[in-house]
Amino acid sequence: MSVPETVPFADLYAQYLTIKPEIDAAMAEVIRASAFIRGPFVDAFEREFSEILGVPHCVSCANGTDALYIAMHALGVKPGDEVITSAHSWIATSETITQAGGKVVFCDTDSDTFTIDPARIEEKISPRTVGIIPVHLYGQPADMPAIMAIAARRGLWVLEDCAQAHLARCGGRSAGSFGVAAAFSFYPGKNLGAMGDAGCVLTADSEMAERMAMFARHGGLKKGDHRMEGINSRLDGMQAAVLSVKLRRLPFWTAARRRLAAVYDKALDGLSGLELPEVSAGREHVYHLYVVRHPRRDELKKYLADRGIETIINYPVALPFLPAYSRLGARPGDFPNAYRHQSMVLSLPMFPEMAEAQQTRVIEAIRAFCK
Numbered sequence: 001m002s003v004p005e006t007v008p009f010a011d012l013y014a015q016y017l018t019i020k021p022e023i024d025a026a027m028a029e030v031i032r033a034s035a036f037i038r039g040p041f042v043d044a045f046e047r048e049f050s051e052i053l054g055v056p057h058c059v060s061c062a063n064g065t066d067a068l069y070i071a072m073h074a075l076g077v078k079p080g081d082e083v084i085t086s087a088h089s090w091i092a093t094s095e096t097i098t099q100a101g102g103k104v105v106f107c108d109t110d111s112d113t114f115t116i117d118p119a120r121i122e123e124k125i126s127p128r129t130v131g132i133i134p135v136h137l138y139g140q141p142a143d144m145p146a147i148m149a150i151a152a153r154r155g156l157w158v159l160e161d162c163a164q165a166h167l168a169r170c171g172g173r174s175a176g177s178f179g180v181a182a183a184f185s186f187y188p189g190k191n192l193g194a195m196g197d198a199g200c201v202l203t204a205d206s207e208m209a210e211r212m213a214m215f216a217r218h219g220g221l222k223k224g225d226h227r228m229e230g231i232n233s234r235l236d237g238m239q240a241a242v243l244s245v246k247l248r249r250l251p252f253w254t255a256a257r258r259r260l261a262a263v264y265d266k267a268l269d270g271l272s273g274l275e276l277p278e279v280s281a282g283r284e285h286v287y288h289l290y291v292v293r294h295p296r297r298d299e300l301k302k303y304l305a306d307r308g309i310e311t312i313i314n315y316p317v318a319l320p321f322l323p324a325y326s327r328l329g330a331r332p333g334d335f336p337n338a339y340r341h342q343s344m345v346l347s348l349p350m351f352p353e354m355a356e357a358q359q360t361r362v363i364e365a366i367r368a369f370c371k
C-alpha cells in the first residue's frame with residue numbers, strides 16, 4: 001500500500017541536504033576552534049550581514065525578541081513612554097515594548113498589505129509617544145516613506161521589525177535601513193534561519209551599536225570591564241557559522257520564493273472567495289509567508305489538511321485581542337482590519353525547495369475547494 005503524499009508547510013531538512021557538506025564542515029571548524037560563544041565566526045557573520053543589508057553596524061544577540069528589547073533599551077525607553085506598533089504581528093513585537101518599560105499602543109493595519117496603516121498612526125500619537133515599530137509582516141515592507149515622514153515631523157524614532165523580511169526592499173532600499181535600528185530574527189523557520197535561536201540589530205549609529213553590544217554582553221565589551229548592568233544575549237559560534245553558509249544562498253532562496261509566489265498568484269487568481277497577497281508599488285516582497293484570505297478560512301484549512309497539505313494561521317488572534325492585552329480593553333471596531341483578517345488569513349506551504357509537484361497539489365486542492 002502506498003503512503004499518501006503530503007505537502008509540508010516548510011522543510012528545513014530538505015534545505016540542509018542542499019548544503020550538507022558546507023554546514024557539516026563549518027560546524028566541525030567551530031568545534032575544532034572551540035569558538036562556541038562569540039569569537040571569529042560571530043564577527044565574520046556580523047560583518048557579512050551588515051554588508052549585504054548595507055547598514056554599517058550589526059550587533060548579534062541570542063534571538064529576534066532580544067534584538068527588539070536591546071534596541072529599545074538603547075533608545076532609552078522608560079516608564080510612561082508610549083510606543084506605537086502594528087495590531088497584526090507576532091507577540092514578540094509588542095511584549096518587548098513592555099519589557100523595555102514602555103506602554104504598548106496598537107495601530108490598525110491597512111486593508112491589503114497587513115502592515116501598519118500610516119493614515120492611522122497620527123491619531124495614536126500623544127505627548128508621551130517616543131517611537132514607532134513597523135513590522136514588515138510576511139516579508140512585505142511596511143510603507144516606510146510615509147512612516148519615516150510622520151516620525152520626522154513628530155520627533156519619533158523608528159525601529160523596524162525585520163524578523164520576516166530579510167532582503168526585502170522598499171523604494172529600492174533595504175528593509176532595515178530606514179529606521180534608527182532594525183531587529184532581525186534567525187529563528188530556524190525564518191527566511192535566513194539558524195539551527196537554533198539567533199538574532200541581531202542593525203544600525204547606522206555607531207554609538208548606539210556600541211551601547212547595544214555592551215548591554216547584550218553583561219554591560220561590557222572587555223572581560224572584567226562592566227560599564228553598566230546588562231543581560232546575557234549572545235550569538236554562539238555554531239549558529240554564526242551556519243548563518244554564514246546560509247547567507248550566501250539567501251539571494252537564491254529569495255528568488256525561489258518569489259518564483260513560487262508568482263506561480264501561486266497566476267494559478268489561484270480569480271477563484272471565488274479567495275484573496276491573494278497584494279504587493280504595493282515599490283515594495284519587494286520576500287514571501288516569508290504566502291498568505292491568502294478566505295471568508296471560510298477554517299473550512300479551507302481543514303479541506304487541505306484532509307488532503308495532506310499543511311497550512312498555518314499567522315495569527316489566529318490579532319495582538320490587541322489576546323488575553324495578554326485584555327488590560328487595553330480593545331474592541332473589534334478599534335482595529336477593524338486586524339480583526340477581520342484574524343479569521344480570514346491562511347499561510348500556504350512556501351519554502352525554496354518546494355517541488356513543482358507539491359505546489360501543483362496545493363493549487364489543485366484550493367481550486368477544487370473554491371469551485
Ligand SMILES: *Cc1c(COP(=O)(O)O)cnc(C)c1O
Nearest residue numbers: 063064065090092093163185187
Ligand atoms: C519571529 C519573530 C520575532 C521574534 O524572533 P525570535 O527569534 O523568535 O525571538 C519578532 N517579530 C516577528 C514579526 C517575528 O516573526
